[in-house]
Amino acid sequence: MQPVRIGLCGLGTVGQGVLRVLKRNGSEIARRAGRRIETRIASSRTPKPELDLAGIEHTTDVFQIADDPNVDVLVELIGGEEPARELVLRAIERGKHVVTANKALIAVHGNEIFEAAQQRGVIVAFEAAVAGGIPIIKAIREGLSANRINWVIGIINGTSNYILTEMGENDGGYGIALSAAQRLGYAEADPSFDVGGVDAAHKITILASIAFGIPLNFPGAHIEGITSITPVDIAYAGELGFRVKPLAITRATDGAIELRVHPALVPKDRLLASVDGVMNAVLVNSDAVGSTLYYGPGAGGEPTASSVVGDMVDVVRAMTVDPTNRVPHLAFQPDRLSDIPVLGIEDVATPCYLRMLAADEPGVLARVAQFLSDRKISIESVIQKYREVHDENGKRWVPIVILTHAARERDLNAALAAIEAMDSIRGSINRVRVESLDAAP
Amino acid sequence: MQPVRIGLCGLGTVGQGVLRVLKRNGSEIARRAGRRIETRIASSRTPKPELDLAGIEHTTDVFQIADDPNVDVLVELIGGEEPARELVLRAIERGKHVVTANKALIAVHGNEIFEAAQQRGVIVAFEAAVAGGIPIIKAIREGLSANRINWVIGIINGTSNYILTEMGENDGGYGIALSAAQRLGYAEADPSFDVGGVDAAHKITILASIAFGIPLNFPGAHIEGITSITPVDIAYAGELGFRVKPLAITRATDGAIELRVHPALVPKDRLLASVDGVMNAVLVNSDAVGSTLYYGPGAGGEPTASSVVGDMVDVVRAMTVDPTNRVPHLAFQPDRLSDIPVLGIEDVATPCYLRMLAADEPGVLARVAQFLSDRKISIESVIQKYREVHDENGKRWVPIVILTHAARERDLNAALAAIEAMDSIRGSINRVRVESLDAAP
Numbered sequence: 001m002q003p004v005r006i007g008l009c010g011l012g013t014v015g016q017g018v019l020r021v022l023k024r025n026g027s028e029i030a031r032r033a034g035r036r037i038e039t040r041i042a043s044s045r046t047p048k049p050e051l052d053l054a055g056i057e058h059t060t061d062v063f064q065i066a067d068d069p070n071v072d073v074l075v076e077l078i079g080g081e082e083p084a085r086e087l088v089l090r091a092i093e094r095g096k097h098v099v100t101a102n103k104a105l106i107a108v109h110g111n112e113i114f115e116a117a118q119q120r121g122v123i124v125a126f127e128a129a130v131a132g133g134i135p136i137i138k139a140i141r142e143g144l145s146a147n148r149i150n151w152v153i154g155i156i157n158g159t160s161n162y163i164l165t166e167m168g169e170n171d172g173g174y175g176i177a178l179s180a181a182q183r184l185g186y187a188e189a190d191p192s193f194d195v196g197g198v199d200a201a202h203k204i205t206i207l208a209s210i211a212f213g214i215p216l217n218f219p220g221a222h223i224e225g226i227t228s229i230t231p232v233d234i235a236y237a238g239e240l241g242f243r244v245k246p247l248a249i250t251r252a253t254d255g256a257i258e259l260r261v262h263p264a265l266v267p268k269d270r271l272l273a274s275v276d277g278v279m280n281a282v283l284v285n286s287d288a289v290g291s292t293l294y295y296g297p298g299a300g301g302e303p304t305a306s307s308v309v310g311d312m313v314d315v316v317r318a319m320t321v322d323p324t325n326r327v328p329h330l331a332f333q334p335d336r337l338s339d340i341p342v343l344g345i346e347d348v349a350t351p352c353y354l355r356m357l358a359a360d361e362p363g364v365l366a367r368v369a370q371f372l373s374d375r376k377i378s379i380e381s382v383i384q385k386y387r388e389v390h391d392e393n394g395k396r397w398v399p400i401v402i403l404t405h406a407a408r409e410r411d412l413n414a415a416l417a418a419i420e421a422m423d424s425i426r427g428s429i430n431r432v433r434v435e436s437l438d439a440a441p
Numbered sequence: 442m443q444p445v446r447i448g449l450c451g452l453g454t455v456g457q458g459v460l461r462v463l464k465r466n467g468s469e470i471a472r473r474a475g476r477r478i479e480t481r482i483a484s485s486r487t488p489k490p491e492l493d494l495a496g497i498e499h500t501t502d503v504f505q506i507a508d509d510p511n512v513d514v515l516v517e518l519i520g521g522e523e524p525a526r527e528l529v530l531r532a533i534e535r536g537k538h539v540v541t542a543n544k545a546l547i548a549v550h551g552n553e554i555f556e557a558a559q560q561r562g563v564i565v566a567f568e569a570a571v572a573g574g575i576p577i578i579k580a581i582r583e584g585l586s587a588n589r590i591n592w593v594i595g596i597i598n599g600t601s602n603y604i605l606t607e608m609g610e611n612d613g614g615y616g617i618a619l620s621a622a623q624r625l626g627y628a629e630a631d632p633s634f635d636v637g638g639v640d641a642a643h644k645i646t647i648l649a650s651i652a653f654g655i656p657l658n659f660p661g662a663h664i665e666g667i668t669s670i671t672p673v674d675i676a677y678a679g680e681l682g683f684r685v686k687p688l689a690i691t692r693a694t695d696g697a698i699e700l701r702v703h704p705a706l707v708p709k710d711r712l713l714a715s716v717d718g719v720m721n722a723v724l725v726n727s728d729a730v731g732s733t734l735y736y737g738p739g740a741g742g743e744p745t746a747s748s749v750v751g752d753m754v755d756v757v758r759a760m761t762v763d764p765t766n767r768v769p770h771l772a773f774q775p776d777r778l779s780d781i782p783v784l785g786i787e788d789v790a791t792p793c794y795l796r797m798l799a800a801d802e803p804g805v806l807a808r809v810a811q812f813l814s815d816r817k818i819s820i821e822s823v824i825q826k827y828r829e830v831h832d833e834n835g836k837r838w839v840p841i842v843i844l845t846h847a848a849r850e851r852d853l854n855a856a857l858a859a860i861e862a863m864d865s866i867r868g869s870i871n872r873v874r875v876e877s878l879d880a881a882p
Contacts (some may be wrong), residue, residue, distance in 0.1 A: 001763070021729045027591050031654055031777040032586050034765060097448025116791070127584070140581075143568070143576025145473045146750030148466050213472055229482065271736065272513065274715060279882060288462045289574035289737060289747035294731030295712065299633050306730035309587030325758050336472040342733060440746035441720060 003036040004316050007065035007096075010077030011044040011051060014128070014308065017301030018075065019051070021309050033313045034093065034269040041065055065126060066090040066434035070426035074314055075101040075308060085109045088124070092116045097319065099263040101128035101304055102304040107202035110209070111218065114329040120321045125311035130203045131156050131280045133303030134296040135310065139330040141210045149211040151251035152257075153435065156203045157189045158278035158298045159194035159245035160226045160432060164263065165276045168243065169236045184300075186278050196225035196244075204435060207282070208259050212252055212340060217259065220342030222429060224262035225346055236401045237265050240353070240382060243273040248434060256343035265353050265434040270415035271441050283440055291440050340342060346410040349435035353403055354416070359424035360388055360396035368400065368425075371418045375411040377404050397426055444477040445757045448506035449507065450528060451518030452485040455542055455569070455749065459516065460492070462750050484504055496831035500768060507531040510531035514558045514756055516749060517541040520769065526550045529565070533557045538760065540752040542569035542745055548643035551650070551657040555770040559769035564766045566752035571644045572721045573598050574744030576751065581725060582772040588727035590652040592692035592699075594876065597644045599719035599739045600628045601659055601667045601687035606717045609635045609684065610744050615668060625739075627719050630870045637666035638687075638702040648723070654773035658700065661685075661783030665703035667769040674796060674871060678706050678841045680824060681794070684714040688876060706794050706875040711881050724881055730879045747777030754834035787851040792821065792875035794844055795857070799835035801829055809841065809866075812859045816852040818845050835841060838867055 006022075008015055020035060022029070030036045041057040043065055049060070059065065065074055066087055074091040076098060078084050083107045084094040088098050092113070100106065106113070106126050126387055129138045131154065140149070155161050166177035178195070179186035187194045193199045201221040209216050226246050237244050242265035251258040266273045271293055280298030286292045297303040318326050328334060358364045369379060383401040390396055404412070416429050451455055463470070463478060471477045482498040484506055489499070500506065505527055506515055507508040515532040519525050520539075525546045529539050533554070544779065547554070547567050558565045568578045572595065581590070596602050600622055607618035622628035636653045642662040650657050667687050678685050683706035692699040707714045711735055721739030724730045736746040759767050769775060773869070799805045808822060823841040829865060831837055845853070857870050 016731075021587050023730070025587060028654075029587060031773045032769065034769075034774050039660065133734055135580050138579060138584045139576050139735075143751055144747065146462050146466060146470060146471050147746045213469075270710075271715065274712065286747075287456075287466070288743040288750070290744060292735070292737035293573055294580075294733070294735060297731050301730060302729040306585065306727075309729070310584055313586040314583065317762075317768065320766050321758075321762050325761050327758065327759045328475075333475050335638050345499065369785045370547045370625040 001035040003038040004312070005040040005070055005072045006312065007068055007071035007074045007077060008039055008042040008077065009062045009065055010079070011042055011048050013301040014057060014304045016051065016078045017305030018077070018308050019304045022049040022304060029309065029313065033316050035142055035316060036254060037312055037316065040070055042070055051389065063086055063090060066094060066096070071096060073097045073312060074220065076102055079306070081105060081108055085100040088113055089116055092120050092122055095120060095122060097122045097315045098124045099308055100124065100126050101308055103129040103199065103202035103206065107205040107218040107352065110206070114334065115206055115331065118334050118439060123315050123318055123326060124329060125315055126206070126305035127311050128304045130206050131282055132296070132298040132300065133306045134280060134282065134294050135307065136207070136282045136294050137210060139294055140207065144284065144286055147288045149252070149284060149286040151249065151285050152207050152211050152282060153272065154204065154207065154248045154280065154282035155245055155272060155275050156248050156282065156298060157194050157200040157246055158280055159191060160200070161196065161275065162186045162278045164226055164229060164234070164244055166248060167229070167231050171231055172233055174179055182376035193195045194201055195227055195254070197223040200246065200261045203262060204259060206252050208257060210331035211250060212257055213337050214257060214339055214340050215329065216286070217342055222260040222345040228264050228430060229432065230430070231365055233432060236355060237353065240381065240403055242266060242434070243267055244432065245272060249435065251300050254407070255340065257340050258348055259342045260345060260348065261334050263355055263432055265435060270437045272437065286441060346407060346413070349406045349408045351404055351406050351436060352412055353432045354429050355399060355401045356419070357397045357426040358400050359422065360398045364424045365400060367382065367422065368419050369407055371415050372404065375407070376416040377407040377411060377415055379403070380405050391426070444479040445753070446479055446481040446511055446513045447484040447516055447753065448512035448514070449480055449516045449518065451520070452483055452489050453518065454742040455745045456483070457492065457748030458520045459518070459749050462743060462746045465581055470750065470754065476757060478753055478757065479565055479749065481511055482870055494703060496666060503528055504531060507535060507537070512537060512580045514540060514753060515563040516753070517543055518604045520750070522535045522549055524545060530557055531561055533561050536561060536563060538563045538756045539565045540749055540756060541565065541567050542749055544570040544640065544643035547644040548646040548657055550749055551647070552869055555775065558770065559775050564755055564756050564759055564767060565770060567647070568752045569745045569748035571647050572723055573737070573739040573741065575650070575723065575735050575739065576748065577735050578651060578725045580646065580735055585725065585727055585730065588729045590693070590725060590727040592690065592726050593723060594649065594713065595645065595689045595721065595723035596686055596713060596716050596719050597689050597723065597739060598635050598641040599721055600632060602716065603719045604636065605675070605685055605687060606668060607666060608670070608672050609822045613716060615670070616670060633861040636668055637859050638664040641687065641689040641702045645691050645700060645702060649691035649698060650770035652691060653698055654771065654778050655781050656778055658783055661700050663701040663786040667704045670704050670872060670873065672874060676794060677824060678794065681710050681822065681844055683707060683875070685873065686711055686713060686732060690876065696781065696786055698781050699789055701782045701786060701789065701864070704873055707875055711878045713878065717800050725879060734882065752858045755877055779806050787854070790847045790849045792845055792847050792877060793853055794842070794873045794875055795870050796840060796842045797860065798830070798838045798867040799841050801839045802865065806841060808863065809860050812856050813845065816848070816856040818848040818852060818856055820844070821846050832867070868881055
């Protein structure tokens with residue numbers, strides 16, 4: 001059979017990983033795919049004389065690849081929303097299949113892109129956009145196709161997971177852990193997309209669509225980063241039997257979908273609690289199989305290239321298929337998506353961890369408990385140890401840590417506003433949701 | 442589109458699970474597959490008046506399904522080698538696609554079956570044959586298709602894993618744990634295929650083929666069950682920092698493939714060590730992505746049905762595809778399989794745990810160490826606690842536990858034969874291989 005001709009847009013870490021994998025495993029891949037995959041042309045913004053591009057045309061104009069009649073599959077690794085969106089749409093218009101690792105592109109512009117692809121009869125593959133080298137899109141979209149999916153909970157931002165792991169192990173603060181992550185290449189110079197939760201929100205938006213058959217709804221995602229977590233919170237969580245993990249969650253509730261990214265307390269004995277460092281894991285709960293977990297490296301040149309090249313093989317196989325028989329981009333047939341709304345975060349109910357600084361005087365805890373009780377929020381446990389601090393006026397304050405039972409965010413907000421207004425409470429209350437992972441391994 | 446018509450052979454736990462899943466999730470599945478999946482006919486050896494088979498023809502002659510011109514896909518859930526083999530070959534001959542959950546059938550007769558399917562241009566799907574509801578065949582065969590796979594290590598027999606977990610937690614012996622497993626429905630009345638390792642060997646034989654592109658080679662598998670493990674071994678392993686797990690292992694070495702099933706010591710801090718009870722997990726190490734892990738229920742009606750029905754959806758999609766563009770049955774194109782030999786177990790090198798009863802007299806440990814050293818086997822650690830036992834003549838014996846560094850089985854056999862021949866060693870030495878899982882999570 002004819003080789004398949006690839007146009008590689010972007011020669012950064014992942015692009016170089018793709019070239020290495022195709023070179024090293026080319027014959028192994030051809031043994032699987034039944035034909036060779038050839039990189040015909042590659043682009044980067046500036047020439048890359050240090051790379052061995054023997055036999056590969058090079059261009060600094062990425063749109064040349066979209067227009068090249070000798071390219072069958074455009075591989076988009078430039079990242080970001082623009083010009084990636086324009087590039088991918090142009091390639092689709094030219095009848096090319098697309099493989100992309102770009103989560104922002106899919107989460108934000110996926111509906112437009114998939115519609116264009118559908119009309120043109122081409123495939124847009126995006127395994128590498130979520131959880132790097134873990135074949136999680138394939139697992140949910142194809143492996144679990146018999147199931148009604150209940151929820152998906154993932155640790156899908158390696159930078160955040162590394163920082164929280166590091167803070168827990170070395171007792172340093174956020175800044176120290178971030179510096180370590182940057183030194184090791186686990187965090188960008190500007191880490192805000194990772195630690196702020198946007199990256200994980202892009203990914204969970206994609207997983208929600210393929211799990212529940214809804215259009216991509218990135219604006220509906222509730223996003224909180226990990227920067228509010230302190231070593232003190234990690235230590236208290238430990239005393240209570242939990243670890244703090246950066247979670248991305250999507251869950252089907254009655255007539256709505258939860259879609260949220262935030263750090264959370266996870267019981268220590270659950271598998272997700274053992275996923276440390278930069279590693280990723282996705283736990284899927286569905287009606288027939290129950291809970292399955294998928295674990296592996298969520299980033300890095302070759303792990304991401306593994307998914308990109310795996311997509312190439314899939315595309316090669318599906319190219320000649322009648323489009324109606326292909327795996328649908330979002331798992332469900334495009335005319336059978338259902339526009340289930342995202343549940344507002346105020347209506348989400350979870351147990352919650354609360355840490356506050358209270359005046360060291362009688363009756364404060366009782367009044368705090370009363371404000372919670374007024375909103376029907378019950379307390380699971382309290383830690384009040386005598387670790388007093390003195391303020392600038394010599395007044396004594398002590399920390400109180402409370403673990404609540406499940407409470408609606410709206411009720412908790414009201415109760416915490418009332419508690420924060422107390423003279424005997426200093427500053428704001430630090431709160432972290434709890435994911436109890438009942439019925440999960 | 443026309444519905445796809447299924448013929449369901451076998452109405453046991455899995456068959457009933459398939460019916461339930463198709464009924465409950467039928468519309469969800471059709472939203473994914475683009476057409477409905479209809480069960481036209483089902484078979485069981487005796488009538489099943491207790492089942493709701495409304496709209497489904499019933500037969501006690503399973504071959505009627507293979508011959509039925511109104512069946513597109515034959516689903517084989519009768520288990521065992523015969524008549525399953527004859528049934529599947531007949532269905533293939535009649536041009537039907539086949540979905541099977543039968544690991545014995547695929548491991549032992551897969552080469553013959555896939556050749557027949559290839560010639561007839563039909564698909565034989567077998568996701569449910571390995572690790573129940575975990576989509577591990579799909580993950581390796583498609584998700585990791587860019588990778589050269591180094592090794593696959595799995596806990597893929599839930600019965601054995603439950604028994605070892607139970608023995609570790611409750612300090613009871615093998616018999617007590619087996620009874621508990623049988624009471625809970627985790628073990629058959631005759632558990633020999635599970636605890637003897639044959640079931641896991643069927644499964645790892647299949648995984649070896651799709652990982653390395655070799656024909657199915659069940660006779661090449663080295664098989665040891667878990668029945669030699671005692672609570673004492675589990676306790677000593679714990680002192681040394683290990684847990685005892687029923688592993689199935691296949692690994693590419695220089696020019697050969699390791700293929701073996703046996704219990705092994707696994708370092709406590711590795712993810713595989715935390716896979717308890719009846720749960721399954723498969724750890725795959727490959728060159729591009731590194732280590733990925735897949736975890737979930739390895740048995741049970743609906744988990745297995747999840748994979749069976751998932752295969753149906755795959756078959757529905759691939760039915761109209763030119764066979765040369767389908768995912769090859771064994772991951773690699775049939776004319777590109779390579780017949781790499783299986784490494785004889787005597788040439789496999791692993792660290793080893795040894796427990797022996799030695800006469801309580803000076804110099805015994807020194808002589809034991811010398812016999813090991815004669816074969817270039819070095820010792821990693823020794824536990825010799827004073828827990829003496831007296832034999833029928835009043836002679837005192839003490840247990841010695843030794844952890845060796847990696848040693849070839851052949852050398853270890855020779856050393857242990859020499860040690861067992863010592864007058865100061867009583868009975869035989871209990872030994873368990875160690876899988877150190879270096880470079881694994």
